[in-house]
Amino acid sequence: MNENLRQLIHIFIGIIVISMVYLIGVENTLGTLIFLLIIGVLFSNAKTLGFKNPLIDRVLEQVERGVKIPGKGAITLFAGMTLILSLTPPLYAITLISILAVGDGFSTLMGKNAELTLPWNEHKTWRGLTSFIAFSSIPAFSFLGFKGIAYAFVLGLIETIDLDLDDNLLISISAVIITYLVVKKI
């Protein structure tokens, strides 16, 4: 498994989705995400049942972490982005997707070899946390100003909570709940 490639794809997918929102609108992007999500889940189920496809197997070999559910990372990423795009206003949605893609991607890329771990979670590092906040603050600020930086900071901290829940889901669910608290009525 190539972790760098995995994280670069993670960031790239986020950039593509944000571009799609600008180019074809929220509804068409949402439709595309739902379609891809269902196809992804179907492929994952088929693969678990023993279906073999040389191309998919090779891709999974390169980017999969060896989890129980094939393509789990991609499924949770797409499910998270679909949840955000469905339940938050468009400007908030692209900000949150940029934090999910850039923040989570860079925190793993930068933090994986660091030694200084967080006192509340030994699997996460200080370098990963600061990378999450620093890198995701850039697009978040450009979309939502200082509120975007606040989102990056809070979601960066939430991502370090030791919950055994996939980061993509933890960030997405928290982002939707926080947005509800901030915007009150969506």
Next chain:
Amino acid sequence: MLTENLTQLVTISSNIINQNLPIILLLLTIAALIFSKRRGTLTATLALLVSAYLATLLLNLNWLATFEIALPFSIAMIFFASQTFYLLLITSIIIMISASSIQTLGAGVSIGIITPFVGETLINKIRELGWILNE
């Protein structure tokens, strides 16, 4: 005349299905709970109820619409890696057609997929905390 009658028949049938869909889905859930031996089913279903309710609050959605989409998806995910999965997924795709908006659809599908993951995490955490005994 025949076309009009047929259209009327289709409308009446779809209304009956739509009106009874929650009950059908509830029965499906109970059946899944009884027959499934997989861990986390109950927690996942409870988590689904809560998350569907939250989605309703968040988007001012027709909660039944979100719930109708989320529930079969969630059950399909619980039956992950089985042939039953396809049947449940087909059911959910049929229900998707009745979605009132793309936002409802997106919320329903994503909540349905996310819920079993959250349910599993919850059950693991509860076990870790020692609130219930390990199997």
